[in-house]
Amino acid sequence: MTLVRQTSPHARGPNSTQQVMKLVLLATVPGLAMQTVFFGWGTLINLIWCVLIALGSEALILKIRRRPISFYLSDGSAIVTAVLLALALPPFSPWWLTLIGVSFAIIIGRQLYGGLGNNPFNPAMLGYVLLLISFPQEMTQWLPPMGAEGHTAVKSFSDALFSIFPLFGHGISVDAISMATPLDVVRENNSLTMKELWLENPALQYFAGRGWLWINLAYLAGGLFLIYKKVFTWHAPVGMLAALLVMSTLFWGGTGSGSHGSPLFHLFSGATMLGAFFIITDPVSSATSNKGRLIFGAGIGIIVYVIRAWGGYPDGVAFATLLMNMAAPMIDYYTQPRTYGHKKPNKGLPNDS
Template sequence: MTLVRQTSPHARSPNSTQQIMKWVLLAAVPGLAMQTVFFGWGTLINLVWCILIAVGSEALVLKIRQRPISFYLTDGSAIVTAVLLALALPPLSPWWLTLIGISFAIIIGKQLYGGLGNNPFNPAMLGYVLLLISFPQEMTQWLPPVGAAGHTAVKSFSEALFTIFPLFGHPINIDAISMATPLDIVRENTSLTMKELWSENPAFQYFAGRGWLWINLAYLLGGLFLLYKRVFSWHAPMGMLAALLVMSTLFWGGAGSGSHGSPLFHLFSGATMLGAFFIITDPVSSATSNKGRLIFGAGTGILVYVIRTWGGYPDGVAFATLLMNMAAPMIDYYTQPRTYGHKKPNKGLPEQH
């Protein structure tokens, strides 16, 4: 007689770590395509270079730690970190800048804490903040998007390649063609009304930045796809977008020279949708309960607006994410769900009498 083992758990999920990483990479394709369309080949070149360095750095540390290299590399987490950092970098970032950022993200931000599942901070955002603080000039050299004056200065794959890797060709002078992002222009504006700003500056189009509207819509589409696949819940993205919407409505300032930008401008400019659906939804460094994710997302949205409007940086997604990563353990402590059979959630160990 055969005895069938029927111990719990009986529920099985088709989502493995590797499968989830594949869904995330697939969801990022529309945003990557839009960034390439509006800012040229540099985004794709940065992405390939980031992936190579990320995989190499992870393999090196795993070798030093005497861990099975193929087992950990095939989970796709290093590639996702590389893709997120590459999408956040200016399109013609020099090769050494990308090398420093992604090496720091993998070695210090991830492997130093024990690898995937142990990192308290989002590794990609750690690498980005390191670069932004250390090399502010290189990190703010964004090309004009398609349709704006100066975009045709970098029009071929070879020009972008030789600008990033100035070894065999003549690099483009990025200083001569770079321009401030729409968020930075609005933050620094003190004299023009919003109507004048929109009509006189080629960086703006419709109610957001030229190109940035379509890029954010593409990341929104990818985020909805991930929600459909149940890679994460809606709580963190909705908390961030709702908080950003509320803050930008309260402190809008109208259409005069003192305006901080409309709510739609803040929702569809910069890294808003990338941050809401691809960065703060990191299951390791974010909060764990549904209520906690709402608080985590809302806190991120508030900090993003504060940094954008009154801080020293044009976009605050990376700083806001890292600050809320530090708060995640406390959020989890105070938002533990009630266990079945108990009247309230247990926080910590019971007191000994």
């Protein structure tokens, strides 16, 4: 009699790749809504354009690799990569900038390594860093948030559309009305007290900047929803946010001109919550054990603060994620859990000599 040999795991959970991607996309809706409310239609237009580019790029490479196109596109992972990159880009990024970033993320960041499950780096952050290094002017053109001076210039959908796709000479020059983000304003300040800085800048309202508080709270809500659905564990987000909180408390600098911003400012401004719950939780490029995820997240939180306070960029989520992606294999090596029946965890390959 022939026995059927089955290897572990023997139990199957309800979450398929497609289901997980749907939950992630659903969780981004509150953040997308807040970004659209405070920065206009550009974010939504960028998102649709990013998804079209991602699907086209993925289909092209799959055809070249002679892989079933519909099977791989249906899992939704390419769409998630496109959405995360779109949410990280300035709302009125020109169409060609988005084309370059998303194509690079899909072709180089994903398919070059063999597709989903084989990429050592977060594809969306690879595309973002490429654009930030190559086109720094376009990547820093953020409009004032809703209610601040200048924002109403591109309030309508048509103005936003023609600003991204300048057809027939229409559209508005975004660089003429763009302004620095709260993180950039605080980083560049060296003469005003924090109170004076907040009074002088219309975008610096509340304790994290006008609009940015609500955007981060929306991504926090989406992230907590994903933890509730057990899409990922709490370890990496808590590690990142705790490390960022500790660093911003230690090097706060008070309310004088040399301040790097309060702990609450760093937690609820920039891409903090988007990074903590949607970027660093990528199961492929992050650490695998719970202890490893805590270390992975903490490393990202430390690097984010170092870049924000003393680096050359206002935010450092993308750079920190890629740097810790490189460290993830080493973290996994030293944080492997103990296998049942063994006194110590196995580290690396066994020595047969």
